[in-house]
Amino acid sequence: MQAIVMTGTGGPEVLVPRETPAPQPAPGEVLIRAEAIPVLYPETRLRSGDFPMASPLPVVFGFQAAGEVIGVGAGVGREHLGRRVVADTAGTGSYAESVCARVESTTPIPAHVSAADAAAVMMSGSVALALLETAALTGSETVLVEAGATGVGSYLVQLAREFGAARVIATAGGPEKTRRAKELGADHVIDHRSPQWTEEPNTRPDGAIDIVFDSLGGASATALLDAMTPGTGRMLSYGWLSGEPARVSAADLIPRGLTLTGCSGPAFHARVGRARTAILERVPALAPPVETILPLDRAAEAHRLVESRVPLGRIILRPDHAQP
Template sequence: MQAIVMTGTGGPEVLVAREVPRPRPAAGEILIRAAAIPVLYPETQLRAGAFPMATPPPVIFGFQAAGEVVEVGAGIAADLVGRRVVVSTDGSGSYAEFVCAPAQNATLIPDEVSAEDAAAAIMSGSIALTLLNTAKLTGSETVVVEAAATGVGSYLIQLAREFGAARVIATAGGPAKIEHARALGADLVIDHRNEGWTDELAERAPGTVDVVFDSIGGTSAAALLPAMTPGSGRMLSYGWLSGAPAQVSAAELIPGGLTLTACAGPAWQQRADGARTDILARVPALASPVETTLPLDQAARGHELVESRRPLGKVILRPAATA
């Protein structure tokens, strides 16, 4: 079968198409024929060496795939064969025509949802649902969604009102993403590429922001505190597109009675995993999550696109066997 092997850490060129043996499911595993493989932003960071790989290279790369179950290992019900699922691997192996994964990491795809849309939505959408549940919105609150045109942010905009937001302020980078955030439902969009965007937000919503969904991190997090509602404002920090987590101290939070919740770690991820079935059920009512579909052997190009941050939707790899 064809697979993409990460030959070392570095640029996208370390992802190389090779012919490798088809895997067999061990006890507790399933084997799927992959139809759609999402290129995830965290994967680009792992490939570049920002974080250690669970299995050092050379290794078949990738963490998620959607497709049809073709074989099950010992202890797994045979009636799963023929069902469509999205799977998460234990750290490698999804950039391939056939993918093995623990059966407990599989989520059934509803009949009305394509494999491509399921693969594109499951990670970002499940995180967005978990963030909204954590925020405990009241029905009258203003929220700020950072980096709102793509990924988790795009789902936060679309779902925020259902979960109790009265007003949605978004940030996005550049005209195309600003327009897309508006189309997704944001009431106000601020360009976070502009110097002083945090001051602009504080001026346009002084002391009235109840929740900040913070994916940028860095020094901008503290700069947003003056915009937050005294006594009840809360920041949910789940990313650091700036390159560093939110640089906020207790001394900065305490005077305003504000809180910061770290949305990360194994317990957090377990909660997000539990939202996967829920987000797949919602996919037909949401904006199409897929922007670009590439052949599996163009995985390096997929990484280039994701790292450029230009796409408004997900980049999906499609094995030749399902093209």
């Protein structure tokens, strides 16, 4: 079968198209004929060596795929055959024509949603829903969404009002992404490429920020604390696009009466898992999530695009058998 093999850690060139044996579903697994494979930012970090691989190299790369179940392993009912699903792998194996995954790691795709859109929305959208549930909005609050034009931030901007936000402020990097965040529904957008961007919320006439969805981390998290509502303000930290986690300590939070919630670990990831069905049901109401669809053998190019941070939507890989 057609697959993309990671031959070592390094640049996108380590992702090499190869013919490999088709996988066979183990007990508890399903076999999926892949139609759409999302290229995810964490995958680029894994490929580059920032995080360790779970399997020895070389190995078929990839976290997720969407397609049709065409085979089942022992212990899996045949009623799964023919279902369209998005599947999470155990950390490898999705950049391929055929993909195996645990049956409990699959989510059915609604009939009115394409495989490409389902693959594009699944990871970022389910994280956004989990963050919004964790935030416990009350209906009168102002939220700040960092990196609100793409990825998780784009879904936070689109869904925040549904979960009780009264006003949505977003940050974005550069004019194009600033426009995009506004189109997605932000009331106001701050360009976080400006060295002084964290000072702007303090100068706004519409009050303090009640909730910060922090994906940037680093020193900017500390700089935002004085713009937050004393006593009730809360920061949800779930990423560090700056290269380091939020530089926030108890000594920063206690005098201001603020809280910081680290959105990671088993309990939060379980909440993300429970949100998968709900985010796929919302796809028709969301902005089109796919930026570009490329053939599977152009996986290296797809990684270069993702690392450029230019795309506003998801890059999808499509095996030859799924080409229209």
